[in-house]
Amino acid sequence: MWTPSPPPALVEVNGARLPVQATEEGTASWYGARFHGRLTANGEIFDKHALTAAHLTMDLPSLARVTRLDTGASVIVRVNDRGPYIEGRVIDLSRAAAEALDFVDEGLAEVRIEALGPADAHDRAAVSRIVRGPGARTAAQR
Numbered sequence: 001m002w003t004p005s006p007p008p009a010l011v012e013v014n015g016a017r018l019p020v021q022a023t024e025e026g027t028a029s030w031y032g033a034r035f036h037g038r039l040t041a042n043g044e045i046f047d048k049h050a051l052t053a054a055h056l057t058m059d060l061p062s063l064a065r066v067t068r069l070d071t072g073a074s075v076i077v078r079v080n081d082r083g084p085y086i087e088g089r090v091i092d093l094s095r096a097a098a099e100a101l102d103f104v105d106e107g108l109a110e111v112r113i114e115a116l117g118p119a120d121a122h123d124r125a126a127v128s129r130i131v132r133g134p135g136a137r138t139a140a141q142r
Helices: 095-100
Strands: 010-013 016-019 022-031 052-054 062-068 074-081 089-094 108-118
Touching (some): 010 108, 052 095, 074 089, 074 095, 089 095, 089 108
Parallel strands (some): 022 089, 052 074
Antiparallel strands (some): 010 016, 052 089, 062 074
């Protein structure tokens, strides 16, 4: 007898409720100044101040929620680049995303990535925003 699957988790992004399509856990790192202003893998210009990320296999551009496992702080990012290319890492975040998760000084953090599906390919403004979670802080609180 079949058992019904639980409904997918939904994540609110700019008023829309997006289903979580896949999850992955591992180590996140961040990249910034050296790549600022360069082209990303999908042709966008990398902005270290935008909430963006690089992943090896996710469709480009797509949206993902990244949650820091030890604090519960989360951020929605636009995945628009390829990487990381260092073994043992699952995602490279922009400096802004690393700041939102409060791991710039540490350089690395254990995270859960939730793939939310395609991003608007024509919206180059990185429409992501911080999602509040336990331990999340605003810029004014840092």
